[in-house]
Amino acid sequence: MSAEAAAPALRVARPRARRFTVLAATLYESRTLLGAACGYIVIIGLLVGLLLPAFKTLNLQIYLTGTLGSLLGGGATLGPNTPLFAAYLALELYTSFFMLLFGGVLAYAAGASISRNIEDGTLDLTLARPVGRVRLYLEKWAAMLVGGALILVVSLLTAYAGTLFFPNATLHWTWFLLGNLDVAAMLFAVVGMGMLVSAVTSAGRAGGGAAVMVVVFWYFCQTFGSAGDRLAFLQYLGPYYYAPSSHVITTEQWTDPWKLLVPVAAGLVFGLAGLVYFRRRDITA
Amino acid sequence: MDGAGVAIDVAHLVKTYPGKQPVRAVRDISFQVERGEIFGFLGPNGAGKTTTIRCLLDVLRPTGGSLSVFGLDARRDALAIHSRVGYLPGDVRLPGELTAKQFLARYSRLAGLEPVLLPQLRERFEIPMDRKLKSFSKGMRQMTLIMQAFMCDPELAVLDEPTSGLDPLGQRAFNQFLLEQAGRGMTVFMSSHILSEVEHTCHRVAVIREGRLAAVETIEALRERSGQVVIVEFEDPVTEAELRAIAGVQDVERQANGSWHLKLAGSIDPVIKALARHTVARLEVEEAPLEEVFLKFYSAGASEPAVEEVVPA
Numbered sequence: 095m096s097a098e099a100a101a102p103a104l105r106v107a108r109p110r111a112r113r114f115t116v117l118a119a120t121l122y123e124s125r126t127l128l129g130a131a132c133g134y135i136v137i138i139g140l141l142v143g144l145l146l147p148a149f150k151t152l153n154l155q156i157y158l159t160g161t162l163g164s165l166l167g168g169g170a171t172l173g174p175n176t177p178l179f180a181a182y183l184a185l186e187l188y189t190s191f192f193m194l195l196f197g198g199v200l201a202y203a204a205g206a207s208i209s210r211n212i213e214d215g216t217l218d219l220t221l222a223r224p225v226g227r228v229r230l231y232l233e234k235w236a237a238m239l240v241g242g243a244l245i246l247v248v249s250l251l252t253a254y255a256g257t258l259f260f261p262n263a264t265l266h267w268t269w270f271l272l273g274n275l276d277v278a279a280m281l282f283a284v285v286g287m288g289m290l291v292s293a294v295t296s297a298g299r300a301g302g303g304a305a306v307m308v309v310v311f312w313y314f315c316q317t318f319g320s321a322g323d324r325l326a327f328l329q330y331l332g333p334y335y336y337a338p339s340s341h342v343i344t345t346e347q348w349t350d351p352w353k354l355l356v357p358v359a360a361g362l363v364f365g366l367a368g369l370v371y372f373r374r375r376d377i378t379a
Numbered sequence: 380m381d382g383a384g385v386a387i388d389v390a391h392l393v394k395t396y397p398g399k400q401p402v403r404a405v406r407d408i409s410f411q412v413e414r415g416e417i418f419g420f421l422g423p424n425g426a427g428k429t430t431t432i433r434c435l436l437d438v439l440r441p442t443g444g445s446l447s448v449f450g451l452d453a454r455r456d457a458l459a460i461h462s463r464v465g466y467l468p469g470d471v472r473l474p475g476e477l478t479a480k481q482f483l484a485r486y487s488r489l490a491g492l493e494p495v496l497l498p499q500l501r502e503r504f505e506i507p508m509d510r511k512l513k514s515f516s517k518g519m520r521q522m523t524l525i526m527q528a529f530m531c532d533p534e535l536a537v538l539d540e541p542t543s544g545l546d547p548l549g550q551r552a553f554n555q556f557l558l559e560q561a562g563r564g565m566t567v568f569m570s571s572h573i574l575s576e577v578e579h580t581c582h583r584v585a586v587i588r589e590g591r592l593a594a595v596e597t598i599e600a601l602r603e604r605s606g607q608v609v610i611v612e613f614e615d616p617v618t619e620a621e622l623r624a625i626a627g628v629q630d631v632e633r634q635a636n637g638s639w640h641l642k643l644a645g646s647i648d649p650v651i652k653a654l655a656r657h658t659v660a661r662l663e664v665e666e667a668p669l670e671e672v673f674l675k676f677y678s679a680g681a682s683e684p685a686v687e688e689v690v691p692a
Binding site for chain 1 (some may be wrong): 396433436437438439440457458459461462464465468470471472473474478485486487488489490492493495527537672
């Protein structure tokens with residue numbers, strides 16, 4: 095054999111568009127979880143609209159300021175003009191329970207996004223292509239943000255559908271969108287944390303499970319922190335304190351908007367820390 | 380060897396897996412793979428084959444030493460290298476929800492290259508392209524992996540136990556395809572446990588044992604090393620001691636049918652001359668199976684010390 099035998103000119107490979115293949119594949123892998131979350135949001139949203147006539151007979155203020163309302167993160171004084179549909183939607187969907195349930199789904203998807211591929215060996219296949227680790231990580235991160243955006247869009251569309259289909263179901267869109275902005279910031283923190291967990295783990299269920307446990311921890315911090323003054327400091331540990339979406343919708347007030355930067359910054363720090371680690375690590379299952 | 384003719388250059392590669400009890404998977408190995416050759420990488424389980432391959436592809440980061448492919452640094456120039464490499468991993472679970480067609484499309488997109496060799500590969504390896512991978516047998520999954528490794532016509536194919544799970548027909552089709560591609564100039568670096576496959580396809584082999592190189596030799600050199608077996612029957616009585624005394628005879632065995640098996644190393648001439656002193660009823664000369672040489676390298680108690688790369692001039 096000789097060097098002459100290996101003329102690269104013999105190659106007939108032709109370039110093709112690479113597109114966002116990793117992003118698309120990651121979303122495809124998470125489709126069941128995201129689909130279930132979106133379906134559940136639609137069910138809750140439509141149920142609230144459907145039960146609105148029955149809700150009218152209840153004293154919402156007591157519910158909001160009661161123990162359950164406080165624990166869910168909805169404990170707040172109702173605004174004088176807050177529509178009932180918006181208030182119940184905030185309570186049933188946009189409390190810290192949103193972070194636990196839909197944030198949990200997103201955390202699992204993000205936490206498993208890289209580690210699943212390490213476990214099944216497909217990450218080796220991808221990294222053996224001209225796809226750098228930074229690009230791979232950023233595409234996976236972006237995929238999870240798209241997943242979070244999908245959850246938000248579905249919840250917004252569900253609320254919009256509620257205003258169309260159910261009588262007296264009205265929303266003050268400015269406050270409702272600001273509440274959703276809070277949710278977006280909260281989900282951004284969740285995704286960043288999930289990516290960090292995924293970057294440091296090597297098995298899909300372990301990564302996803304660990305990320306969910308962090309969200310559960312945040313939820314407990316919120317609920318126990320709001321239970322009494324002595325434990326109030328716990329609230330500061332989770333993102334809901336900085337992005338109280340249900341409060342914005344029910345009270346129609348947006349105090350300290352700068353607080354929103356805290357979960358956004360946390361999401362960035364978590365995500366970038368994951369990127370730094372992922373760039374350096376050995377890919378071992 | 381001309382530097383321009385080197386496809387893979389592994390120099391003093393060390394890889395230690397950290398932990399409470401660090402595992403030294405690869406301990407200072409060096410070898411080169413020439414362009415256009417099929418290079419076999421052999422060794423028992425846990426010898427460090429897959430670790431070396433994964434370091435080469437920058438999936439694992441070496442603890443020491445250097446790796447280069449086509450003169451490019453395996454880590455710094457990973458993207459440039461990977462656009463010229465096809466890889467078949469040894470342990471991968473395919474995404475079962477995808478069809479073979481979708482799977483291959485995904486990985487050719489990631490390569491940024493059209494799967495120009497796919498039609499040829501589909502002729503050799505017949506798999507149902509529109510069926511989901513979860514319904515595939517082990518052999519069919521392996522064929523799919525082979526197709527993804529070669530479909531974009533790489534300059535270098537890095538294959539970790541490529542015929543694992545293939546039936547004899549599949550193995551034969553693969554070997555034939557491999558030889559054809561090497562004839563076109565493709566370089567192949569493959570680990571394997573199937574010695575007959577290595578014997579029939581590889582130009583050179585490296586044997587790794589306990590993280591150290593035990594040998595890097597051409598198949599021809601290994602054949603010479605394996606020696607010959609002389610099967611002889613005499614009409615007159617001959618003693619074992621007499622046969623053992625013949626120059627070049629390494630081992631003597633008396634068979635149940637009365638014939639003698641003499642294992643030789645080196646020239647057969649002195650043996651023929653010595654045997655001619657008796658009345659020979661039957662004489663056969665066979666090449667000793669290469670397997671024995673490999674097994675000798677594989678066994679932990681092999682007498683030969685681990686050596687560095689020896690590239691034939």
